[in-house]
Amino acid sequence: MLKAKVVGRVWSTKKVEGLPNGAFLEVEIDGGARIVAFDVLGTGVDEHVLVATGSVAAAYFPAPHPPVDALVIGSIDPE
Amino acid sequence: MLKAKVVGRVWSTKKVEGLPNGAFLEVEIDGGARIVAFDVLGTGVDEHVLVATGSVAAAYFPAPHPPVDALVIGSIDPE
């Protein structure tokens, strides 16, 4: 998993079918790179999160698995 | 997913069997690297898109899944 911070939301009206309910969040990974992760937890901007990438993100959803390759799996508790 | 901008199209006449209908689009990922993503949405050059990579791209298509490892899953709405 990657530690990341949510920096924004991405909206897509024209998209493939079969995407689940949720949001596309742009996250900044520790180190600086940015990816877009799918979120089902209602995570907000500036939250620190754990992101799982690859097919495990799609497999979280019932079959047929949607084509998402990154998922927010949790918010990191403040220390 | 990766945010990217479509920069061109790639044509391949000599190719493996089983590839679905669609286009190979060359996209430039935020940061500069370029990959080729499969597109089923009729996406055009200069559109900003979300690209899912890895086996989830292949799994979007019915079995037997074609050997594609990147898929345009949506166009990013203008802000």
Added chain:
Amino acid sequence: MLKAKVVGRVWSTKKVEGLPNGAFLEVEIDGGARIVAFDVLGTGVDEHVLVATGSVAAAYFPAPHPPVDALVIGSIDPE
């Protein structure tokens, strides 16, 4: 697999359902990058470990496979 050293633990109270028992460990890969790996071995900080990444980490657990993409598969014996 990646050789890495455990540098801390990450706690997440708000998270997706279905995660197995275990810990999220932050590990520093040889070379400097940090990722978070799931641990079922009771590994402690400063231990040197082997981390497997990708869907093989999820597949270690019974179906339905949890959305984890990195797993500590062993501690490296001291030389």
Added chain:
Amino acid sequence: MLKAKVVGRVWSTKKVEGLPNGAFLEVEIDGGARIVAFDVLGTGVDEHVLVATGSVAAAYFPAPHPPVDALVIGSIDPE
């Protein structure tokens, strides 16, 4: 997929069982990195190709899928 140019062939006599008929081609990805891709198209040195990476390369072959993680899926047409 990655755009790449075939730069050579790799031969392996001592190898795991179950590899399909075809060739191991060393390809140079746009940008400079080199990987080895499996080829079933009879692709030659200096051809420009599309390479799919990851488990989709293995899944192109009938089960049990061979342990190949990169496949030449087509030659890029000259412009």
Added chain:
Amino acid sequence: MLKAKVVGRVWSTKKVEGLPNGAFLEVEIDGGARIVAFDVLGTGVDEHVLVATGSVAAAYFPAPHPPVDALVIGSIDPE
């Protein structure tokens, strides 16, 4: 696949269950990065090898697939 050279062996006494017979080899990929690959061929230090990474490495073994994400699939013949 990646071209790499075996540089050492990694021993792990405390590890997850279900790992097959074989060795963990540290390999140096052309370019300098090091990863650990599982080996079933009896490959020795200084041999040049092809390494497949990702879930195809695990899928080489009978189900339930072990959590290994890199496999030596062959030795590269000397030119």
